[in-house]
Amino acid sequence: MILPAPFVRTVENLFGDAGRRWLGMLPTLIEELRHDWQLRLEEPFPLSINWVTRVRRADGSRAVLKLGVPGAGHLADEATALEFFAGRGAVEMLARDDSLGALLLEEARPGTPVTALVPTRGQPPVASEPARDEMVPASAPARDEMVPARAPARDEAATAALIEVIRRLHRPAPPGLALPTLAARGAAFDRHLRRFPGDDPLPRRLVERAAELFTGLCASPTEQARPHSATNSAGGDGSGGTGESGGGNGWVVLHGDLHHGNVLAAEREPWLAIDPHGLVGDAGYEVGACLYNPDPWSGDDTVLGLLPARVEQLADGLGMSVERVAAWGFVQAMLCEVWTFEGEAPASESRASSPGSETRGAGGEARGLGSEAGAAEGGERGAGGGGEGFGAGRRRTGRALRVARRLLPLVP
Numbered sequence: 001m002i003l004p005a006p007f008v009r010t011v012e013n014l015f016g017d018a019g020r021r022w023l024g025m026l027p028t029l030i031e032e033l034r035h036d037w038q039l040r041l042e043e044p045f046p047l048s049i050n051w052v053t054r055v056r057r058a059d060g061s062r063a064v065l066k067l068g069v070p071g072a073g074h075l076a077d078e079a080t081a082l083e084f085f086a087g088r089g090a091v092e093m094l095a096r097d098d099s100l101g102a103l104l105l106e107e108a109r110p111g112t113p114v115t116a117l118v119p120t121r122g123q124p125p126v127a128s129e130p131a132r133d134e135m136v137p138a139s140a141p142a143r144d145e146m147v148p149a150r151a152p153a154r155d156e157a158a159t160a161a162l163i164e165v166i167r168r169l170h171r172p173a174p175p176g177l178a179l180p181t182l183a184a185r186g187a188a189f190d191r192h193l194r195r196f197p198g199d200d201p202l203p204r205r206l207v208e209r210a211a212e213l214f215t216g217l218c219a220s221p222t223e224q225a226r227p228h229s230a231t232n233s234a235g236g237d238g239s240g241g242t243g244e245s246g247g248g249n250g251w252v253v254l255h256g257d258l259h260h261g262n263v264l265a266a267e268r269e270p271w272l273a274i275d276p277h278g279l280v281g282d283a284g285y286e287v288g289a290c291l292y293n294p295d296p297w298s299g300d301d302t303v304l305g306l307l308p309a310r311v312e313q314l315a316d317g318l319g320m321s322v323e324r325v326a327a328w329g330f331v332q333a334m335l336c337e338v339w340t341f342e343g344e345a346p347a348s349e350s351r352a353s354s355p356g357s358e359t360r361g362a363g364g365e366a367r368g369l370g371s372e373a374g375a376a377e378g379g380e381r382g383a384g385g386g387g388e389g390f391g392a393g394r395r396r397t398g399r400a401l402r403v404a405r406r407l408l409p410l411v412p
Contacts, residue, residue, distance in 0.1 A: 081278030089168025182281025221250030288332025
């Protein structure tokens with residue numbers, strides 16, 4: 001079995017000896033799962049840090065087989081979240097084997113991501129638009145920032161799809177659910193501020209403000225999480241959980257990385273989420289990646305011109321205040337940038353690149369590389385993500401920082 005060299009290199013860099021052992025065992029693991037789950041292997045997806053392929057089950061139905069390094073934790077969190085979602089707004093988990101680091105998942109077909117609805121600079125008009133490619137100024141454009149004609153209507157459809165999926169997914173976190181808490185992600189801000197005492201690579205005042213806001217937002221859950229959750233809960237009483245995870249505090253089970261590339265067109269429901277990180281925390285966190293995606297490392301800043309409308313639509317669709325949407329958007333945009341530089345040496349030290357590239361297939365169970373806390377926490381923890389992959393040279397900031405600057409004036 002010949003594995004792509006970039007995939008092998010990424011797994012070895014992230015997981016060290018455990019990754020090398022897993023790569024050596026991968027052909028045997030695949031054969032074991034093929035036999036035990038009665039699968040016929042079809043074409044694999046582009047690979048990031050997991051081995052992912054389309055398969056056919058014994059009954060002829062389609063599915064996705066996903067294998068990762070056992071013990072790394074990211075697939076177990078994904079599986080737990082998908083079990084909780086139970087097919088509501090997300091692909092169904094058909095089988096799991098944590099000892100082998102294996103998931104068998106529903107394949108979302110046709111699998112077109114919401115990304116396809118989002119306009120980009122110079123993009124040809126869609127079939128429903130007039131045959132024209134003129135550009136019209138966005139409201140309050142920055143320098144030469146422009147938005148394609150008819151872009152707002154198309155982006156509104158994309159944001160509506162994300163809102164619908166969020167409302168389907170969010171339910172109160174039950175007692176003792178084995179998922180990490182959102183609050184734990186705040187440690188990334190502290191690590192960054194300790195490691196980088198100045199304004200390189202990110203303005204320190206913005207990181208400090210994001211850390212402060214993150215703590216406050218986590219401590220005051222979005223009030224509207226309760227009625228939205230009640231719509232989706234079995235009991236329908238709108239009450240939160242009362243145990244270790246939920247605790248009656250308005251916390252919900254979060255996807256944790258909900259962006260345009262992680263929501264796919266499907267047949268069972270119009271749109272289904274894939275690749276959840278699985279977290280327990282404030283419902284408002286989910287909106288953050290919706291604001292600076294898709295493709296946050298692209299030089300195309302069409303999204304910036306669409307930002308005010310996205311904030312308003314998310315606030316209206318999710319029953320949140322504009323200020324809270326902007327606050328969570330600012331926080332998560334800065335968190336994305338902080339993750340980008342995890343493992344990066346300060347300017348006074350030797351440079352070291354950190355993981356961050358993303359590859360995805362049409363049915364798309366391959367997820368972005370770790371930008372959360374480097375290899376130790378991370379593997380797949382990109383916040384809507386992605387980055388620039390392994391290689392020589394210093395990482396650069398992306399669109400998320402520019403989005404954060406735009407949102408900050410809206411934050412109380």
